[in-house]
Amino acid sequence: MTSEDKNKRPEAANGDRSRMARVTLENLIRFKRNEQPPAEFWQQFDRELRAKQLAAIVAKRPWWTPFARYSGVISRYPVPLGAVAACAIAFAGFYEYRVHGPAGPSVSGAQSIEASLPKDASVANSESLPAAPVASEANSELAMESGDRAVAKVVVFHDGAKREAASPRMDSRALAFDAGSEMTVEPSEQWIAANLAAAQAAEPEVVRNLLGLSTSLDDRMIPTVRERTEPLEQMSPPSSERRSRLLGGVVPALATYGGDVPVPVSDRFVKELSDDRLYESISRYSEGADHISIKVKF
Amino acid sequence: MVRRIQEGDVAAFDILTVKYRNRIYGVVYNLTSNREDAADLTQDAFIKAFQSIQRFRGQSSFFTWIYRIAINSTLSHLRKNRVRSFFSLERVNTDEPVSRELIAALTDKTGADRDTYVRELQEKLNEAMQQLSIKHRTVITLFEIDGLSHQEIADVMNCSVGTVRSRLHYAKQLLQAELQNYIR
Numbered sequence: 001m002t003s004e005d006k007n008k009r010p011e012a013a014n015g016d017r018s019r020m021a022r023v024t025l026e027n028l029i030r031f032k033r034n035e036q037p038p039a040e041f042w043q044q045f046d047r048e049l050r051a052k053q054l055a056a057i058v059a060k061r062p063w064w065t066p067f068a069r070y071s072g073v074i075s076r077y078p079v080p081l082g083a084v085a086a087c088a089i090a091f092a093g094f095y096e097y098r099v100h101g102p103a104g105p106s107v108s109g110a111q112s113i114e115a116s117l118p119k120d121a122s123v124a125n126s127e128s129l130p131a132a133p134v135a136s137e138a139n140s141e142l143a144m145e146s147g148d149r150a151v152a153k154v155v156v157f158h159d160g161a162k163r164e165a166a167s168p169r170m171d172s173r174a175l176a177f178d179a180g181s182e183m184t185v186e187p188s189e190q191w192i193a194a195n196l197a198a199a200q201a202a203e204p205e206v207v208r209n210l211l212g213l214s215t216s217l218d219d220r221m222i223p224t225v226r227e228r229t230e231p232l233e234q235m236s237p238p239s240s241e242r243r244s245r246l247l248g249g250v251v252p253a254l255a256t257y258g259g260d261v262p263v264p265v266s267d268r269f270v271k272e273l274s275d276d277r278l279y280e281s282i283s284r285y286s287e288g289a290d291h292i293s294i295k296v297k298f
Numbered sequence: 299m300v301r302r303i304q305e306g307d308v309a310a311f312d313i314l315t316v317k318y319r320n321r322i323y324g325v326v327y328n329l330t331s332n333r334e335d336a337a338d339l340t341q342d343a344f345i346k347a348f349q350s351i352q353r354f355r356g357q358s359s360f361f362t363w364i365y366r367i368a369i370n371s372t373l374s375h376l377r378k379n380r381v382r383s384f385f386s387l388e389r390v391n392t393d394e395p396v397s398r399e400l401i402a403a404l405t406d407k408t409g410a411d412r413d414t415y416v417r418e419l420q421e422k423l424n425e426a427m428q429q430l431s432i433k434h435r436t437v438i439t440l441f442e443i444d445g446l447s448h449q450e451i452a453d454v455m456n457c458s459v460g461t462v463r464s465r466l467h468y469a470k471q472l473l474q475a476e477l478q479n480y481i482r
Contacts, residue, residue, distance in 0.1 A: 023403050023482045025474050027396075029442040032328055032423055034397045035388040041337075042319070049315065049341045053308070056345050 300360050303351050311351075315344055318361055321444075322368045328439045329372050331424040332386045339375055343368035369436070369454055376432050385428075390420055404480060419480065426476035434469035441466055 074081055200207045302310040322343060327336035347354075347364045354363055390397060392413075405415050427435055436455065440446045441462075448466075452459045474481065 023400065023480060025470060025477060025481055026442060027400055028419075028423060028477055028480055029438065029473070031390070031397060031400050031419070032427075032443055033324070034391045034394045035327065035420065036320075036391050037323070037333065037388050041333075045319065045323075045337055045341070046315075048337070049344060052341055052345050053311075053348060056349055 300351070300354060300356065303348075304354070311348055314360060318364060319344070321361075322365065325365075325439060325444050326368055326372050327388065328427070328443050329369075329376065329435060331428055332384065333388055334386055335375065339372050340368060343371050346371070366454055369440075373432060373436065380432075385421065385424055387420055387424060390416055392416060403482070422477065422480070426473050429476065430469055430472055434465050434472070437462055437465040438469040438473070 196207070299310050299314060303314070319340060323336055323340045326339045326343075327333060330336050330339070343364060346367050354360070392398060392401060401412065401416055401419075404419065405412065407415050427438070430438065433455070437451060440451045440454065441448070446454070448459045448462045451462045455462070
């Protein structure tokens with residue numbers, strides 16, 4: 001049998017061969033259509049499907065299930081959606097900043113301070129307080145500078161007059177916040193306001209001093225919006241700075257030297273340097289026909 | 299029927315399941331070449347359809363809808379298990395006329411030898427299919443085995459008809475190279 005005979009398909013072997021003259025790729029792929037499961041498979045399939053169906057009915061679906069269908073869209077366009085999200089967050093932040101401004105956090109901070117302060121009426125009621133040592137004016141100022149807790153101490157340890165005078169500070173703060181937000185006025189605050197009025201009538205000088213302190217405290221707690229200025233405008237040019245530094249060193253020496261030229265002398269420098277120190281700081285002094293050379297060491 | 303399912307009629311859903319399960323299973327099986335995975339994925343597709351039946355608005359037929367669910371689930375499964383792939387093949391029904399013709403055209407063997415040859419051909423076919431990328435495999439399965447048109451495939455795969463044609467052409471080239479011993 002020649003090779004030609006081997007490749008030749010014997011027609012007698014199968015009657016169907018005449019119908020499929022050549023095997024194509026499409027025929028081969030379609031051959032896969034005949035890979036089919038037996039009938040028993042479907043019985044098991046139906047049983048499992050029913051079990052899963054019942055489980056799905058009974059099972060509680062997680063809360064994120066409705067959002068899960070959007071995950072496909074997100075995974076398809078991650079970069080554009082991420083960019084859009086970033087822009088939205090930035091815009092929302094900018095909008096919040098523009099609407100509420102920087103006063104927002106200060107109000108909340110003030111509320112926390114307000115909450116930390118003692119609100120009982122004993123602050124205003126002078127009879128109920130024990131005979132406490134009277135703090136000096138300087139100490140009370142230091143205490144006020146040191147923080148909010150110290151403010152409460154000042155109120156407690158002052159004598160009757162100062163106690164009444166110290167209380168309006170809290171009141172003024174509370175009223176200031178009332179103007180900005182819809183806070184209700186506490187009874188203690190009403191007491192404080194009444195005491196303030198009484199103290200103002202009795203000792204206006206003390207009240208004025210303490211209110212001045214309270215104003216500074218309020219200023220610290222509620223930052224005012226400053227007018228914007230160009231940073232470059234606030235800077236002095238390096239040349240003038242250098243010039244003032246040199247003049248600052250030279251001018252006092254010139255003044256002691258006895259020159260007649262009126263020279264502007266820096267107040268700060270005059271305060272800081274005594275004549276003795278200035279004398280000691282001049283390390284080298286030489287005088288020529290047309291120049292004076294002074295080397296100053298600080 | 300869909301309205302009945304939406305109203306909570308589970309029996310109506312069973313009817314639709316019996317009606318479409320064979321074809322859904324077929325396409326999933328040809329994509330995975332694994333009968334257990336195909337059965338699980340087909341069941342999951344029906345469960346998903348059952349759970350989401352309230353969202354079905356009737357813009358397409360129920361079959362198209364569940365078909366897309368099944369295809370998307372299968373593609374997601376294939377992407378997750380890209381590395382792991384082993385065959386679990388169904389038995390070829392050689393009584394079908396097309397199978398008979400093809401086998402007769404390929405071999406003169408009869409009896410057990412013929413069955414062995416068919417088994418070998420089946421493995422070679424599935425191996426060649428699994429060597430294709432997921433996209434190419436999907437296109438060739440939907441077009442050649444399931445008989446969808448280019449437009450329908452484009453709709454299912456969310457791509458253009460041109461892309462479908464291109465993928466189909468490339469996939470056929472690769473398969474041709476793999477199965478050249480059987481092509482006469």
